[in-house]
Amino acid sequence: MEWVVKLEAKSGWGEVETIEVGKIERRVVGLTADEVGLTLAEGKELLGELGRLVLQTQMEEYTTCARVCPECMKMRKQRDCRTRKVQTLFGTITVDAPRISVCPCMNTWGFLDVSTSPLAELLPDRCTPEMRRLQAELSAKHSYRETARLLAMLLPCEPPNHATMRNRTHRVAAELESQAAAQPNVDAGPNRDAEMIVFIDGAHIRAAPGYQTRHIDVTVGKVEVSGRPPRRFAFAAKGAVSPLAGIRQALQERGWQPGSSVTVLSDGEAALPGLIRAAVREPVTCILDWWHISMRVQHIEQALRGVYALEPRHQAGLDMVAYRIGRLRHLIWNGYHSEAHDELIGLRHMTSEVAHLNGEKFRPKVARLLWNCDDLRRYLANSTASLIDYGARYRSKLPISTSRAEGCVDEIANTRMAKKQRMRWSPQGAHRISVVRAAVLDGRLKVSAELACAA
Numbered sequence: 001m002e003w004v005v006k007l008e009a010k011s012g013w014g015e016v017e018t019i020e021v022g023k024i025e026r027r028v029v030g031l032t033a034d035e036v037g038l039t040l041a042e043g044k045e046l047l048g049e050l051g052r053l054v055l056q057t058q059m060e061e062y063t064t065c066a067r068v069c070p071e072c073m074k075m076r077k078q079r080d081c082r083t084r085k086v087q088t089l090f091g092t093i094t095v096d097a098p099r100i101s102v103c104p105c106m107n108t109w110g111f112l113d114v115s116t117s118p119l120a121e122l123l124p125d126r127c128t129p130e131m132r133r134l135q136a137e138l139s140a141k142h143s144y145r146e147t148a149r150l151l152a153m154l155l156p157c158e159p160p161n162h163a164t165m166r167n168r169t170h171r172v173a174a175e176l177e178s179q180a181a182a183q184p185n186v187d188a189g190p191n192r193d194a195e196m197i198v199f200i201d202g203a204h205i206r207a208a209p210g211y212q213t214r215h216i217d218v219t220v221g222k223v224e225v226s227g228r229p230p231r232r233f234a235f236a237a238k239g240a241v242s243p244l245a246g247i248r249q250a251l252q253e254r255g256w257q258p259g260s261s262v263t264v265l266s267d268g269e270a271a272l273p274g275l276i277r278a279a280v281r282e283p284v285t286c287i288l289d290w291w292h293i294s295m296r297v298q299h300i301e302q303a304l305r306g307v308y309a310l311e312p313r314h315q316a317g318l319d320m321v322a323y324r325i326g327r328l329r330h331l332i333w334n335g336y337h338s339e340a341h342d343e344l345i346g347l348r349h350m351t352s353e354v355a356h357l358n359g360e361k362f363r364p365k366v367a368r369l370l371w372n373c374d375d376l377r378r379y380l381a382n383s384t385a386s387l388i389d390y391g392a393r394y395r396s397k398l399p400i401s402t403s404r405a406e407g408c409v410d411e412i413a414n415t416r417m418a419k420k421q422r423m424r425w426s427p428q429g430a431h432r433i434s435v436v437r438a439a440v441l442d443g444r445l446k447v448s449a450e451l452a453c454a455a
């Protein structure tokens with residue numbers, strides 16, 4: 001059997017032209033499984049040819065129409081017959097890109113020889129925006145080399161070079177940032193009085209040699225307002241031009257205005273809520289994440305099990321320690337923080353007593369328990385202002401944990417830049433990948449494409 005694929009092109013002035021795109025042939029006798037249906041190679045070839053024909057005929061019409069002078073409606077003179085290569089998802093296509101002389105009605109000086117190229121104005125970087133966005137989206141998830149390989153495998157585009165992938169991704173990131181700076185998409189939304197919660201967390205990634213640092217800090221966050229999809233933001237402070245502008249932009253897009261209250265949930269690191277405070281230039285409510293406290297209590301409980309495993313002769317003292325550790329979690333959860341502090345001091349004395357009564361071999365395990373108690377005490381003391389009644393907040397169905405921000409760290413920083421990836425990053429490279437990845441996860445990269453088409 002034989003199939004012929006034809007394209008019927010109808011111009012704006014009603015001229016119809018039929019062009020053959022390609023042919024597919026199959027034998028009946030001796031047909032193998034590999035020949036069933038359309039193959040990837042044939043599909044790529046047909047798509048490539050179709051893409052070429054559509055672009056070339058489209059540009060023919062476009063440049064012809066562009067010759068009409070918008071002032072006097074006369075045809076302008078075509079100055080020369082150049083060609084230009086345009087990179088599209090369906091291949092690199094050569095199209096006619098004639099230069100057009102400026103109309104005498106506009107060129108009042110007469111002696112000046114000025115011309116314009118309509119195609120160069122339309123696609124200044126010789127690449128369709130869709131292609132750049134797709135390359136950036138894939139590059140934010142996979143390595144530049146892998147992205148180039150995937151694209152070449154599935155699409156009839158010429159095998160792209162990994163350096164091109166990197167440059168395009170960086171450009172898309174720069175565009176996302178400049179869009180944010182130029183016209184903040186302020187959206188008050190339906191519930192202006194809803195609590196605005198910012199989860200913020202950080203990740204360390206390996207720095208490339210030559211940056212006077214071993215690690216680059218990537219800060220990742222999520223803005224949540226009930227009834228709205230979350231808005232992610234990410235940046236590497238060392239590689240960003242203005243990291244605070246990115247945070248401010250994310251907050252504004254979810255309805256933040258000067259004077260609105262913002263709650264920041266983070267682990268004990270004081271610098272993270274400080275970033276939000278600096279971005280909004282107002283005080284914010286900080287909450288120490290419950291998950292990080294709970295983990296430290298769990299370490300104490302583990303250390304206690306370690307002491308029990310040694311089978312102490314004098315158990316009564318140790319049982320008392322166990323009872324007080326059980327109480328500790330309840331005290332912190334219900335907001336009795338100074339009582340929790342006293343309990344930790346009391347535990348210190350009782351635990352030392354256990355070691356004294358049971359002999360020398362208990363000393364290392366008890367020291368471990370003591371260290372964990374001191375660690376929790378220091379952790380709570382450093383963040384006294386951010387401790388709350390977690391139970392009450394939990395019962396009001398408000399978030400008490402940054403677990404959702406931790407997910408965000410995985411999605412943005414760890415998938416592409418985690419230590420196991422064996423890649424080293426420049427601060428700027430890490431920053432730009434984070435910006436693109438956050439936009440991809442929010443669906444912002446696609447939204448801008450739809451807007452461009454509608455316009």
Ligand SMILES: [Zn+2]
Nearest residue numbers: 069072103105
């Ligand atoms: Zn004119």
